[in-house]
Amino acid sequence: MIPYSRQSISDADIDAVIAVLKSDFLTQGPVTEKFESQVAKICNVRHAIAISSGSAGLHLACLALGLGPTDIFWTSPNTFVSSANAARHCGAKVDFVDVEPDSGNISISSFAEKLKKAQTYGKLPSILMPVHFAGQPCDLFEISELSKRYGVTIIEDAAHALGATYRGGPIGDCRFSACAVFSFHAVKVATTGEGGVIVTNSDTLAAKLRRLRSHGITRTPSEMIAPTHEPWFYEQLELGFNYRMTDIQAALGCSQVARLHEFLSRRQYLADRYTQLLKGLAIELPIVRKDRQSSWHLFVVRIDQSKCAKSRATVFSLLRSKGIGVNVHFIPVHLQPYYRQLGFKLGDFPIAESNYNVSISFPIYNDLTNAQQDIVVAALRSSLQ
Ligand SMILES: *Cc1c(COP(=O)(O)O)cnc(C)c1O
Numbered sequence: 001m002i003p004y005s006r007q008s009i010s011d012a013d014i015d016a017v018i019a020v021l022k023s024d025f026l027t028q029g030p031v032t033e034k035f036e037s038q039v040a041k042i043c044n045v046r047h048a049i050a051i052s053s054g055s056a057g058l059h060l061a062c063l064a065l066g067l068g069p070t071d072i073f074w075t076s077p078n079t080f081v082s083s084a085n086a087a088r089h090c091g092a093k094v095d096f097v098d099v100e101p102d103s104g105n106i107s108i109s110s111f112a113e114k115l116k117k118a119q120t121y122g123k124l125p126s127i128l129m130p131v132h133f134a135g136q137p138c139d140l141f142e143i144s145e146l147s148k149r150y151g152v153t154i155i156e157d158a159a160h161a162l163g164a165t166y167r168g169g170p171i172g173d174c175r176f177s178a179c180a181v182f183s184f185h186a187v188k189v190a191t192t193g194e195g196g197v198i199v200t201n202s203d204t205l206a207a208k209l210r211r212l213r214s215h216g217i218t219r220t221p222s223e224m225i226a227p228t229h230e231p232w233f234y235e236q237l238e239l240g241f242n243y244r245m246t247d248i249q250a251a252l253g254c255s256q257v258a259r260l261h262e263f264l265s266r267r268q269y270l271a272d273r274y275t276q277l278l279k280g281l282a283i284e285l286p287i288v289r290k291d292r293q294s295s296w297h298l299f300v301v302r303i304d305q306s307k308c309a310k311s312r313a314t315v316f317s318l319l320r321s322k323g324i325g326v327n328v329h330f331i332p333v334h335l336q337p338y339y340r341q342l343g344f345k346l347g348d349f350p351i352a353e354s355n356y357n358v359s360i361s362f363p364i365y366n367d368l369t370n371a372q373q374d375i376v377v378a379a380l381r382s383s384l385q
Helices: 011-021 030-043 054-064 081-089 108-121 141-149 203-212 247-259 258-275 310-319 350-358 370-384
Strands: 046-052 072-075 092-096 127-129 153-159 177-181 196-199 299-303 361-362
Touching: 030 046, 030 196, 046 054, 046 081, 046 177, 046 203, 046 350, 054 153, 054 196, 054 203, 072 203, 081 127, 081 247, 092 361, 153 370, 177 310, 196 203, 196 361, 247 258, 258 299, 258 370, 310 361, 310 370, 350 361
Parallel strands: 072 092, 072 127, 127 153, 153 177
Antiparallel strands: 046 196, 177 196, 299 361
């Protein structure tokens, strides 16, 4: 089976992990700090905070920005469940903004319309979490202009978008947001096994995120309440978690982000090659806008049902039977039983739903060979007929 995504592990990656196993620190230590500074450099941002997963990072970001039970939170329905769950963990009310049909990213016109309505009802969100679907950046400029006008704070779910660029700067530089969260799950662009990184330019937000990832504890005397500090002293200032990354993971992370350029150029090459090879089939190919570059975490194709009589389910099963480990991104979050039980239903976000009904994610990852890609293309060609 050719999977839709998989990690790329080099000898250097393995050696980096072994070196940590032979060192003094296995838990969060000097290698985690090194990983953080490497990610901060890539993103051209002041602070990077490594955490145990992207989901943990989204939760901490919401919490640190003060999201609570009286707040409203909006995100995209075209995402993994953890974008919305992050806000539910803070007790906030979750709602969604429908997406554009071509990019699968939040639609600016839907966002503008929904803000206008929400204002008249006094139900504006405090936080919006746009998701850079498949690695293509959202319309961050337009999102931030609208958000400023209505007093909405932005957390970018950048789980797919490490290495992507937008209007001349990297995703993660936080020009248009309070913070951004990357995932280093094994299927993402670069991996630590499980892991995540939050990036921000705010010193106070960074300090709060660092405390919250470690139980709400500080060891920094200037942050403490007590006037005297013995050498063993620490203070718990708020209720936090153990959301730390280990140095074992961070070592893999350091080695992986050193290979980021290799990963991105291979993914770009494969995406371009798919676009060439799949021309003229009964499908719609992913689009990329002019002022941005995707990291190509996913290559999502939509079946054009006006030209192809077979359903997505049929094409999907045919591909799987031919050894192609295709996947589907995403089942709209509002249709999950947990969110239906909160009042959402079929028809609430029609574009996310109709995209879901025709989408298939094709294999794209660093170690996918041209010959394997040819097998995938041939399988799709025959499955559509
Ligand atoms: C993978 C993913 C996450 C969660 O990341 P984890 O590191 O697996 O917790 C969040 N949002 C999106 C859009 C994702 O694809």
